[in-house]
Amino acid sequence: MIAGDGIGPEVVESALEVLRAAGASLDLVHFEIGLGRWKRTGEAMDEDDLEEISGCDCILLGAITTPPDPNYRSVLLRLRRALDLYANIRPFQSHDLDFIIVRENTEGLYSGVEEVGVEESRTLRVITRRGSERIAEAACDLAARRRRLTIIHKSNVLRSDRLFLQTCREVAERRGILYEDMLVDAAAYNLVTNPQRFDVLVTTNLFGDILSDEAAGVIGSLGLCASANLGKSRALFEPIHGSAPDIAGKGIANPVGAIRSAAMMMRWLGELEAAGRMEEAVKKALSAGVRTPDLGGRCSTSEVTGAVTGYLMAEES
Ligand code: IPM
Ligand code: MG
Numbered sequence: 088m089i090a091g092d093g094i095g096p097e098v099v100e101s102a103l104e105v106l107r108a109a110g111a112s113l114d115l116v117h118f119e120i121g122l123g124r125w126k127r128t129g130e131a132m133d134e135d136d137l138e139e140i141s142g143c144d145c146i147l148l149g150a151i152t153t154p155p156d157p158n159y160r161s162v163l164l165r166l167r168r169a170l171d172l173y174a175n176i177r178p179f180q181s182h183d184l185d186f187i188i189v190r191e192n193t194e195g196l197y198s199g200v201e202e203v204g205v206e207e208s209r210t211l212r213v214i215t216r217r218g219s220e221r222i223a224e225a226a227c228d229l230a231a232r233r234r235r236l237t238i239i240h241k242s243n244v245l246r247s248d249r250l251f252l253q254t255c256r257e258v259a260e261r262r263g264i265l266y267e268d269m270l271v272d273a274a275a276y277n278l279v280t281n282p283q284r285f286d287v288l289v290t291t292n293l294f295g296d297i298l299s300d301e302a303a304g305v306i307g308s309l310g311l312c313a314s315a316n317l318g319k320s321r322a323l324f325e326p327i328h329g330s331a332p333d334i335a336g337k338g339i340a341n342p343v344g345a346i347r348s349a350a351m352m353m354r355w356l357g358e359l360e361a362a363g364r365m366e367e368a369v370k371k372a373l374s375a376g377v378r379t380p381d382l383g384g385r386c387s388t389s390e391v392t393g394a395v396t397g398y399l400m401a402e403e404s
Contacts, residue, residue: 088147091121093330094340095149101342101392102147102349105368108396109361111353116143120162122152122330131162137169146323147352149345150330160199163325167192168199172316172323173218174225176351177299181306182374186285187233188302189226190295191251192316194218197292214247214291216254223258225317226289230259236266239274239290239298251291274298278305303327308381310341313348315355322355324348338387341379343369346395368398 088103090096106113118136125131131154140146146166153161166172175190200211223238230236238255242248252268259266269277271294277284278298282305290298303309312327326344334340346369354362372394378384379391386394 092152098345099149148325195292219254238268
């Protein structure tokens with residue numbers, strides 16, 4: 088468990104309450120990682136943390152504020168990289184929408200290969216066949232149980248994306264998945280004008296980052312959205328939202344993204360039944376109008392949590 092900074096601890100606490108109500112029995116290890124730790128010790132995370140984290144089955148993370156030091160690399164990016172969590176799975180669900188963005192999580196414009204100068208700076212966009220293949224496989228695993236795959240790219244301009252597109256096509260064809268491809272700018276437009284047309288989307292790192300915030304806006308709020316960062320045997324689950332220091336401590340953060348992330352974690356752990364019940368309870372609370380201010384509601388974090396746990400308990404008795 089990495090509660091992190093800002094609203095991180097508040098939403099993680101809420102997710103824990105819901106996990107308990109769903110009957111999860113977890114052997115929790117808490118890590119103090121993030122801005123708070125950096126202020127105290129000058130380091131947000133160290134190698135010992137990484138080693139200890141590697142010994143855990145999976146990670147539930149709240150949110151981390153990147154320290155205000157231009158030389159500091161985001162802790163989240165370090166974790167994704169160190170644990171090789173190459174597939175960022177971001178489901179978007181509302182009353183009439185249901186699609187998943189599968190974002191490559193280790194390369195692209197997040198390569199970290201940069202030359203920084205006063206007059207000119209460069210970032211190297213790295214696309215590899217291996218990286219494209221494994222993210223395409225992850226997307227096809229999902230699409231196989233759904234309708235269709237959309238490969239999103241900018242290969243009319245970026246030659247690096249020809250490799251991405253070609254590799255994704257090959258994988259989809261080999262797997263017998265129904266697919267199409269779409270330029271990223273058109274995808275951004277279609278996400279707003281006709282989001283129903285999407286099912287599973289696969290794309291490179293930065294495009295996935297941007298499109299997933301857009302998708303969150305389309306379904307109503309970043310506060311609703313969960314994600315799984317998956318590697319071969321490791322996984323990190325986190326709400327898509329950040330640490331939102333402006334509302335930290337006010338008790339109004341939307342815990343749904345964290346609760347849904349915890350449900351994704353349960354599913355990954357093989358606890359399908361509990362995961363399904365957690366997701367259902369969240370849906371019930373939302374349709375009953377139990378909503379935090381980001382959704383135009385007046386409920387507090389603990390009221391939303393209470394409603395969700397209430398539905399879970401009611402079902403049990
Ligand atoms: C996300 C975030 C991160 C990213 C930041 C915090 C480094 O925006 O998970 O979408 O860019 O991947
Ligand atoms: Mg983002």
